[in-house]
Amino acid sequence: MIRTLAVALAATFAMAAPAQVWRSDQGDGTYRNPVLFADYPDPDIIRVGEDFYFVSTTFANSPGVTILHSKDLVNWRIVSHVVDRLDGDPRYDLKNGGDYRHGFYAASLRRHKGMFYLAVTPVGHKTRIYRSASITGPWTYRELDREAFDPALFIDADGTAYLGTSIGTDGTVTLLTLNDDLSAVTGAKVTYYNKGAEGSKIVRHNGWYYLFNSIPGKLAMTVSRSRSLWGPWETKPSIDDRTGGHQGAIVDMPDGSWYGFVMVDAGAIGRMTNISPIFWKDGWPWWGTPDRPDVVPDRSPKPILGHPFAEPPASDDFSLPKLGLQWQWNHNPDDSRWSLKERPGFLRLHSTQADGIWSARNTLTQKAQGPKMRAVAKLDTAGIKSGDICGLGSFGKYNAQLSVVGGARGAKSLRMLFTESTEGGPKTDVRVPSVPIKGRTLWLRTDMDFDSKLGRVAYSLDNRKWTEVGGSFPLAFDWRTGTFQGQQIALSCYNPAPTGGYLDVDSFTLQPLPAGVQP
Template sequence: MTIKSSIALLGLSLAATTLPAQVWRADQGDGTYRNPVLFADYPDPDIIRVGEDFYFITTTFANAPGMTILHSKDLVNWQIADHLMDRLEGNPRYDLSDGGDYRRGFFAASMRYHKGTFYVAVSPIGLNTRIYRANSPTGPWTYTELDRHAFDPALFFEDDGQAYLMTSIGTDGTVTLLTMNEDVTKITASKVVHYNKGAEGSKIIKRAGWYYLFNALPSKLALSVSRARSLQGPWETRPQIDDTSGGHQGALVDLANGQWAGFVMVDAGSIGRMTNISPVYWQDDWPIWGTPDAPGRVPDRAPKPIMGHPFAEPPASDDFSASTLGLQWQWNHNPDDRRWSLRERPGFLRLHATQADRLWTARNTLTQKGQGPGSRAIVKVDMRGLRTGDVCGVGTFGKISAQLSIVGSDKGRRALTMMVTDSTEDGPRTETRVASVPVSGQTLWLRTDMDFVRDEGRVAYSRDGRKWTGVGDHFPLKFDWRTGTFQGQQFALSCYNARPDGGYIDIDSFTLSPLPEAVEEARP
């Protein structure tokens, strides 16, 4: 399977279907599903089963709250259960100081359940590995820090309760087994047990007396599996699948009926890295992805692993009437909680201008994932609180950050400005700034379109929510792990000012919908 070819065939035909939140619906309603199960950036998956429930933890880098945990009954219909941490701890850069920690932070966690406790092993970049634990997947979570950094750690509990971590880093491929103490707070032994050139993203399962070690091979965009009769080895390794046949980082999860399913991440262009679910069967005690009729590839469409559960999805649209932000929202780093509120004006999200000279260094930029194959965000704002120098608006955030912002100036004048910034290894640089469009009054609607088939976006505004005027030309959508945020393109709400005495913008609603096939609007 190739995601791009699947997208091209589907086009934007989903525009005629109205869904409550997601643009893409994996559950076909006829006992089958299609991949990806979530058409958005949910990278570095680890999925476990606890009874009849599945839990999926995914990478969020420097976003806060950090490390999203999803829940499903059937591996197809997912909802957000919670996040591992409300705020990121241990590095002042998590507060967006000294350029922030974009592309770093927390990623590639390993989740396990043992004797009534949920465990998560995760290694923040530049810090020692942490073992989080809780009695519920919704927390509260506490953690213990170990005495070393274990890259992409794989947590595993033996049948007798002994805990281990397996770790390797792609720049090498040496696979090391770390033995843990009884309460999983310390490493008591370390031993090199295998070598698999370029291997990282380790995951371990056990079946029928065999241990299986899954590893991503990023340089090849491929997934390998190794097996042994003992965690100490010797291990023998075989290729599994790659991004042309389904993905390159993942493993297997067991079903209650004794069958197995595979989960795997695939690089999919500007939308980021998405997770596919695949049937898996066994041949000579080796796992084979797909079906006997089509072995060695993740199917575009397949029977649901578990039947009978209703459609479910993460939230997306928001009228900001709740007392807390929806679980779909994440700040670009730890927020300054003094500079935003849901209570100052009930029914609105108030973003006070944070002091910054550009979007990249502005705290309190609120993001959620772009959704494929194409999605449209419409934000209704009240701009009466803006002051001179405020830059407040909506757009994309990531490798390409394109913001349609209302800029406050002297004597209460306001103008719309569209700015496109491309992130490089040396930091973001401004590529395009569109001449200002004067606006007045109280209410304005701002719109951002992201088309992941064509890898391009567009912004527009409206004075009445019906008649739209485009600002600027189409801009590219991109993904690059070396630059930007190491995430797919996100929708972003922002408000900043180079001066410390900025005002605020009130956001009435954020509405996400499928992207219409044809986008027509007037030009200023």
């Protein structure tokens, strides 16, 4: 019986393997870090019974504030987005230059009295407390009377709710006391000062309060403990980006053990999440194992055995009536300019008026995946009109788009546009101005290699013979001038003029970069 089950599981993994860019679960009772080789920053993970829920930052992307679910802390699926559309600021509609790098930052998730509560602060706005009876929503929110940066929601043993908040330019950790339904602040008191601290998380265990703080300037984490929420606190250094990460905390397991989750800056792919066993020594949580304390292991036994492989979706044939949860718009979309119903089985992107991809509304994105990936989109270009610029490519600090350009009398050509986001605004270089094409069916391809930090684009008229265009382009993460996210994959369609046509996307496929391919 055991051998039969093992064979069946092995067969399942063998069938799944060719479609996966990265698989943390090794199929032998172990896992590799990161658990998600993609940009899921500012993690907060809770356990409810046998279920784990993971909330992540999404900035100005819409829908926003992604929640994932797992049974074992290794295999994750997206279950919802808390914010269907971003509200409260016209820039979320890509007006006045948009709100790249801002939007919704680190959120904090807790379960309390049969409800899920999520605290999040849109940059420059007051903190919101979202609530829902179900992790999949619908979510409603109440706004507090202040802006609490990187709020840390904590429910004490007596049911009192608090928000911890600290911003790294200062490091003063303040606790806000909330009322019974978590809708208003009833008190505020400084509890601790930790120079450079932000991204706080609070955990209670065995009569102690533990305060985890990120020190972004050092890409490091500290752990503090106290018998009282109000201190005094003892502090010790913990892990950093060389040994595993710098922002996160710990979560208890059904068997009473503990695991840690932590964000690590990983270059062009963005900020990834590592999972680590936790052991206790002298009343302190230590990451890793006693023989290698405060080192997150690259590979480790799975926290919980017996659950099948799972991952966030990526490829899409657009046959469902709703977009898959892997997709996000660069800002709130104009819903009159896209459709899954006008031509069933296709995503139709009507061109929007813009002078470049950075200002183009309705750019549809999903997270790039490492370490090496290939994205292929099958397109029907029959609806493209003069002036339309519609295609596939990378999006972020560097935007390399291979686009179909509509010309006079129905002519079409391919153009490779490379746009860099800079402090002075986006700067676009037309690497390849015109490659004439005929026919209506076209395949576009984007390769990204996060080891070499390079990408390439190519096209095909038959999905067999491919022609590269424009040479390699760089991949990078830059919180100052990019999107504050790792490189994304983007489908876009825009036109400098107010009128235009549309692009029909038949399918999108994400897969590993074939062995031996060098962008």
